Amino acid sequence: MYTGFTICFSSHSAQCVSDHVRNVLEASYRASITNTENGFVAASLHGESTTDYEVCLSTDGNYCTIDGWGNASALIGSDFINKLQGVTCFIRLITLTGCWLEDDEDSDELSPTRHTMKAPLSWGLIGDLNFPPTA
Secondary structure: OOEEEEEEEEEEEHHHHHHHHHHHHHHHHHOOEEEEOOOEEEEEOOOOEEEEEEEEEOOOOEEEEEEEEEEEEOOOOOHHHHOHHHHHHHHHHHHHHOEEEEOOOOOOOOOEEEEEEEEOEEEOOOOOOOOOOOO
């Protein structure tokens, strides 16, 4: 069984968000980045293989989405998110803006359980993801 989460938010600076998260994952967490059609996949964090989970961030210009999923036998419950340390900082940052978590009830054993965290952002991201941006 797989478990996962999706963070989706609208922002006038979705591309800025995507670029910023990518830069932090690469620079601070030594993530191995693979380009995709709409964004990128973080193939590893801290130089360790992510055979049990992966993160994908994409943007269509209006919405920026982070998807994460992994093998539940290897990553139990909320510990899954904790394993994704670079993204955890990003989740904490979004939480400070007042987002909410939704379960889309896709919980069969053949596909990931999706949780959607949504937060409208009226500002672009600046500085370190560990700290909220200044207005």
